[in-house]
Amino acid sequence: MAEDLDEKARRVRELLSSFYKSDESDSGDFDLDAPGDGGVSARRRDTLLQINTKGFEPERYMASLVRKTNLPTLLKKHVEVAAEIKNLDSDMQMLVYENYNKFISATDTIKVMKDNVAGMESNMQQLLEKVTAVRTKSDNINASLFERRGRIEELNGTRSLLRKVQFVFDLPKRLRKCLKEGDYAQAVKFYVGASPVLETYGSSSFRTCKQESEEVIATISKRLQAKFLADSEPLPGRAEAVALLQQLKFPVDVLMDGFLTSNMKHLLELQTLSHKSKSPDDAKKFITEFTQTATAFRSIFPTGESRLNEAAKDLLDKYFANVNVSLQPEAGSLSAAELISLLKSLSADVAKMHEVMPEAGFIDGAIQAVESAVKQHVNHKFKVLYAQVTGALSDIHSPKQEQAKDQQKPLLLSLENVQNLIVNGGLEVLKDLTQLLDDSVDFLVSWRDAYIDLVQGGFQEFFGSLVDHFISLSLASATQGEGSDQRLGSPAPGFVLLLSRLSTFIEQEGVPRITEAVGDSFIGGSLGDRPAFLPSEICRAFRAAAEKFLRQFIDVRSRKLSIMICKSITTPNWLQYKEPRDVRMFADLLLDEVKGMEGEVKQVLEPGKSHRRSDSAGSSSSTRSSNTTRGDSRSSRLNNRGKTHLLERDVAKLFKQRVEIFTRPELTQASVISMVVKIALKSFQEYVRLETFSRCGFQQIQLDTQYLRDPLREVVDDDNVVDFLLDEVCAAAAERCTDPTPLEQAVLDKIVHTKREKRLDDEATKVFI
Amino acid sequence: MQGSQNTYGVKYQARCIAAVVADTQRTRFLVGTLSLREENEIHLLQIGDKTGALAFDGLYTHPSEIWGLSACPFDVSILSTVYASAGEFGAAIWKLPERARGAANTPLQKLASLDGHTQRIKCTLWFPKGKHHQIVSIDAENLYVWDLDPSGKPAKELGRVSSGLQQMAGGCWSPHDVDIVATACGTSLKCWDLRTMREASTVDQAHAGQVRDLDYNPKRQHTIVTSGDDSKVRVWDLRMSGMPLSELPGHAHWTLRVQYNRRYEELILSAGTDAMVNLWYVPPPAEGKSKSSLSSPKISDPLVRSHHEHEDSIYGIAWSARDPWVFASLSYDGNVYIDYVTQAVRKKLTSK
Structure with a gap:
């Protein structure tokens, strides 16, 4: 049965679908096939299959069926068709039956609706009537009241006015x-x-x-x-x-002003008083007064905060002006300790005031004041130090005559003095400033870096200006030394040497020590790109300056010697020179000059490393003998005139140790003195070369050089150089001599010896006197 | 080129070397000897075109010691010398005789002598522009102007001027203004106007010691380089005599000679008693900012070459008249060295 039911349902669906769809598909087919004859023939062929389509033609179907099929099949077909028809009939019946039910219920519903609507009509009519009645009534009332309304309002106004008037009266x-x-x-x-x-x-x-x-x-x-x-x-x-x-619209501002001015005046008086007396009580009194005034003002004029601030700012400016005055040293320098105590009290005061009035910017003002005070302090410290150093230097530069004579070693003393001044002064300043940092005054904390920079920059500037000052001093002394200063041991060259030594000292000791001290306490800082204190740069400047001064000293000294030599060479008429009897005066003067210089140099400079006087002292005789042999060889060479003599000279030169004459001077006694002597002797040689000598002239030169030889060897670090140069002088004289017959060694020795004795005697008597 | 022989020794001591300025085809130098007791000579040296070697080209005898030597700027065979020997001194114009082959020592032909000096003569200066018969001679105290008669008559004195107490050591005739001669006068530099025979301008205290030599910048009218006993070399602008335009460290002892290169004003050659020849590169002062260029720290070392093969003081230097890159130096022992401007400097100068 179930299968039967299913089958039925399927069929019904098929039927429905065929009813709705076959038509379309068929028409589609038709459309497609219509144009061609082939289409028609095809449909004809297929008529057997088209039983379910719309365009079904029973006649043709039957005809084709009968024509195509045999009887049994026809019979079978008949049975099939009959069964199908029966099925279809029953299906149709069922469909109609089902839909009928639905239709009946729909009809029922429509009937009920119709009944309900019929009652509403009368109700609506009733409502309309009532609304109309209300409206007419309201219109009536409005019309009747309209006349009176204006009058009532008028009366009302009059009444209130009257009340007011009454009040005013x-x-x-x-x-x-x-x-x-x-x-x-x-x-x-x-x-x-x-x-x-x-x-x-x-x-x-x-x-x-x-x-x-x-x-x-x-x-x-x-x-x-x-x-x-x-x-x-x-x-x-x-x-x-x-x-x-x-x-009451009374100008309150005037009141405020009056109040403030009177109070502020009072405060200011208190303030100045406290600063003058510098007693803490007064300061405290000022602070309490200030606090009171501020609170009073606040409570009296709750709206006048800005005015108060202004007034407070004014007061503050005056206050800080006073503070600055007290922070600035009037006479003499304020030590860091004093400054610190001042700053501390200031910081306490300001903190209190700040509590009272946070908006007034007390802290900012205080920081500014402290900053400027500290800046001034630092600058002042450096200025004082600089002034001290330059003062000491200018004392040396232009010494009082008596003073210079009183002291045995003026240069030495002043050197030590200035050295101490620079290092200790520098360290003291640093210590002083460190105290400021260590005692950590509140305000300093915020700009600690800036402070460090300040101190470092101070040192940088100090040393920078010191170098500049040195250079300007050296220039001044140089120009002065040109003309007027012809006295022996005049201060100018010695002073330059002192500067040189000082520069070296600063470079090698002063700056490192201060750098170390700075490094200990003033680390950090450097708000800019590079640290404010650059020891290397300073060292370089001082090194350059030291070298310059040394060169200047050597120049000035050797020039003086050269001038003496020049005079001694250019003045006599060498071609008509008389037999030499004695060493000439200039040799003594030269030695005096060298000695004077030696005195200066020894005071200022270190002895230096290579002083070979001690080892050569014992063997002086042997060197002397070598001298004589050299002299002999020279004389023989000179006697043996001819074109070969230059060659011979060259060969002799080859065997001699080639002496470096112009080396770089060091800052030692021996080096400096040798340098001066070397340059002077070289000049000697050059001057000699410009002259032409007779035999006696040559002998005179020979005598002079022989006399100079030993004393100069004493002062120079390398005897060979002196020997070499003096030999050169002699050789030059010989070359420029028409008849270079040297003095006999014995005569030479004798004259030199007596002269030397005499000089020793002179010196002894000089000392004695 | 540098590898070949670049030295020559005259047998005697010598002080003077001069380029043969009139000969622009060859690089030739004249060297005068200074021998008290032997016969003095003038050596004519030439740098071979192909070999680049310094070779002997002629030898002429000269009656006395030669203290100064300058070649005539317009005639290859004419030169002037300053001489002295044993109390006698003088200056003369000479002509190199035609070369006689085989004859080793040909005496010079004397054209004229400049008589009348009362002091040792320091130098003679030829007229700087073209062919002209004026010549200046300078002794320690006086400056003489002479007119040379080409026909062989004695030179006529045109005028003289005395420097006073200061010793003159040398001079230079301005190539820009033929009426001006600059002299080294004691420690200062003095310029004389030949028309009025008066001092035209002066630089006091040009050096701390005696001024030894000076030379006009070939390109700039008022620029002069000086050298002196304070070993410095200084460049001056005569219009601003207070401060030197630039100062070079010079030498370790006296700086005796200083000379501009004729073609490149940047090159200055100096020599001194420290047996060194130094070549300096001094960039010309930029207009308006000479100060800043001086003070700027990034200035390169002006010393571009230092020649140190000499063994004795150098009294003579000379640029080649033909090749601006060649210079010769003469030391007291008679050795002449040829040296060259380095390639780097050449490049720097020619690339401009």
């Missing part, structure tokens, strides 16, 4: 009453309330009334002012008075 009375009772607040309230009316009509109808009330109010305001000004009055009362006055 009563005002003076009321005010007086209030005045009597001291109830100012009430009075002010009344007055303020009435004031618009009085304003408007005061000139006409209410004149007397206005005048009276104004009189009363004037008294009130006077009383209020008095109340405000009275210090004895409690603060709330005063504040109330001010508030009332403000309501």
